[in-house]
Amino acid sequence: MSAPSAASPTVSAERPGLGRRPQAISTRASTRIAAGTAAMAQAEMRKLRHDHIDIITRSVQPLLWLFIFGTAMRNVHALTLGALDYRAYIAPGVMAQAAMFIAIFFGLAVIWERDVGQLQRLLATPLPRSSIVLGKAAGACVRALVQALLLLSVLAAAGIGVRWTLVGVVGTLAMLMLGTAAFACMSMLLAAAVKERERFMGIGQLIMMPLFFASSALYPLSVMPGWLRVVAHANPLTYEVQGLRQMLVGVGGAGVVWLDFLVVAGFFALMLVAATRAYPKAIL
């Protein structure tokens, strides 16, 4: 067999060594986790740049909630909250829901990547498992962040009464990232168990809708019946929305933002560990 004449490879003629500790794993695990996560997040940003129509179309849904549902419901007596515009009240909930939507359906990408061989490829690299999961979660965060910035711009342009403080906005985005990362990990955990796209779609909807409606995204917990309030208190989305609302609008549940951060961070840690353990099983 003749080598391709045009190829004339310039790769090292030295035969790769056997049994020699590879350079790729000579750095510390934490460094490799950070580098791998950054690489995966950057890939997501690049994909987003190539397909910015996607983020615009995804941004339509929260705007519909805000301007159609919010406008229709703003005069309902039970939902009036003093002088606060109902649209401002639901803005953090709608923002969290839209980010959760992105995160939950990230699991679909895992199933797709398994089907097309990308997952096997990644799992056969020295990339730490946790960094694959963190990188995917970071990808969901990048998309949620762009969407949130668009939504905040619309809120500002429409003059909807949001508290514009630097700390509030930065805190809002930080909480949103944490919540999105947590739900993205949950989604990957689900994808590892479900394995079929059609079934995942159904289960994704089944999980997302109760999480959304049994939270404080659209109405205060005080209007819920007792049993639903118990469910809402066990729902991590409730704490995410409470934190966002406290920082962005100045009203919230218990009004203790650090506690909301703590609950969402705990949920994220739990989902990260579980997804890291389950992820390699997704290829089987």
Add this chain to the structure above:
Amino acid sequence: MSVPASQPAVLVEDLVVRFDELEAVGGVSFAVAAGEVFGLLGPNGAGKTTMIRVLTTLLEPTAGHAVVAGFDVQGESLAVRASIGYIPQAISVDGALTAYENLDFYGRVTGVPRRERRERIEEAIETMELAPMLGRLARTLSGGMLRRLEIATALLNRPAVLFLDEPTVGLDPTARRMVWEHLEALREHAGTTILVTTHVMEEAERYCERLAIMDLGRLVEQGEPAELLARNASESLEEVFTAVTGRTIEEAHEGRLSDVRAQRRVAHRLG
């Protein structure tokens, strides 16, 4: 059956993989010498992909052991993953990224140091003749281009062993020949050990230095192509397969639905 005397790049001893009741690989042993192109042949469902998954640390064997690039696949899986390149049967580059972005991504996730990354990417581009397509989204590339891009992404960490699972499935004859010629050039110039699975006997006979034939999870024959033909008084590897299994390769090809689906999906993506 010849086993290389020097330290093999891949050593498999009495390897068994069971999925509940199903024995996908049943007590397989073989060795691949450093720097050779070794073909793992067999019909769909023979256990080739399962074998590759064990050797790339994606799957734990039920029994037996395997050493890749001098590292145990179970005890030193991280070192194995850092020493290999792997191209699964399905198209693994990201269609939503450009060819260059795919190269950069795999350079980063395979741990190529930042100061060497650009140079290695340039080398891979030159080796696989990718220059004209670097700015194109991978999903717009032809089947042959995609496979070359995939191979390029697997070369960035300068792997001691390159695993390719059915690299020519879904390609037209010209693209198939190009893929094989690039692999041969890679082996010749970089000394990379190549373990490739295929069910196309003609390609295996033509391009592999040594072969192992698998059927129903067992290794039924191994050696150099000429050696196999002579030993089984056959004129082609199809005849060798029939001689050692008692079935024709066409009969054996009635693979599982999932295998057929996977191959069709790859063929569809490759256009």
